[in-house]
Amino acid sequence: MRRRNYPTGWLAADRAYNAALPETFHIPVRDLGYRPIWDYRIDQLGIQGSHAGALLIDGTWYCPNLPPPLTTATADLLTKKIDKHTWRARVDARASYRLRPKAAPDHRGARRMLCLAAGTHPTVACPVKRRSLGRDPRLPLIDVTPAPAGHPEVCRRESLAFTRDIGIRHWQELDHGLAPWVHHYFWLRNRVEHFNGYAKDHEAIEHSRTRRIRGIAAQSLLLSFQIAHANHRKLAAWLDTLQTNGLPARRRPSNRHKLKNPHDWTPSGYLPDTAPGA
Incomplete structure (x- = not known):
């Protein structure tokens, strides 16, 4: 280091x-x-x-x-x-x-x-x-x-x-427990849990079927490759947003669901069906 x-x-x-x-x-x-x-x-x-x-x-x-x-x-x-x-x-x-x-x-x-x-x-x-x-x-x-x-x-x-x-x-x-500790600890822990979720979504690290091999040493080695690939995936996604070759920088696509218009949408089953032409 x-x-x-x-x-x-x-x-x-x-x-x-x-x-x-x-x-x-x-x-x-x-x-x-x-x-x-x-x-x-x-x-x-x-x-x-x-x-x-x-x-x-x-x-x-x-x-x-x-x-x-x-x-x-x-x-x-x-x-x-x-x-x-x-x-x-x-x-x-x-x-x-x-x-x-x-x-x-x-x-x-x-x-x-x-x-x-x-x-x-x-x-x-x-x-x-x-x-x-x-x-x-x-x-x-x-x-x-x-x-x-x-x-x-x-x-x-x-x-x-x-x-x-x-x-x-x-x-x-x-x-422990006071404001400086809370600020640093939970900020770091949230980053760790975010990456854990990212690796589970993109590399399926929680599923043993992605590492079909026996032994904790072999499992740890393959898991390290999965973590490295997840890290490489994040870096590649970030580099793809930078301004290169004269092209303007672009925003990364959002994973959030599109919001529905509250004026023309209600949850399924919330309102009774109405007859055609009513």
Whole structure:
């Protein structure tokens, strides 16, 4: 991809791809420069992992002292325990508890995240980091949970390193469910489903009779040829509309059904038959 200077950017996939092995999918796509956007099954929502005390919740790293109602906000919405207005209020409230990136990822994909109470512009007031106290009365006050082993590492340090394999199956840059995520995810997913429908209509990829051969390897190889041919068909249709050889550009024919004139047409059976000459 990079050798051919192909652009990379956001990458959306369905919910099955979260279960893929990191070494065969998650790490390679990130190494290519793609930025995955995930949706989750209902059993994957909430706490998805942890690192040095930090909690991975709905694809984002949060403070270990995040209030429980904010932890299960999206799962509670999908199970109809709360309404959408309550969900939005809780998601907005937990934004203050989110770990912040301190710098861009290094060449190995590792990134350093800043504690939300650290630095000169904390987003919460935390008794563990006393410099964050008294700065702004509007900041939420962290209710620190006492533990026999003391505070977790993320609370004892100003920042923490996250290697690229930590939480790689679920972590994403955009907050799950909010407007930027909705815009990018559904735009990409709609394009994928559009091409799936196109390939089914023109190449019949869903019918096994178009690939009369045994074995998943052979089936996958023939399917790749069908997908390539569908892509070639779309490119040829696009090139056919361009202005070439002195001919003007033309519009592609529409696949939409022609609209019927409502003045002289009614659905079949809607009006009773009338006698001739009536």
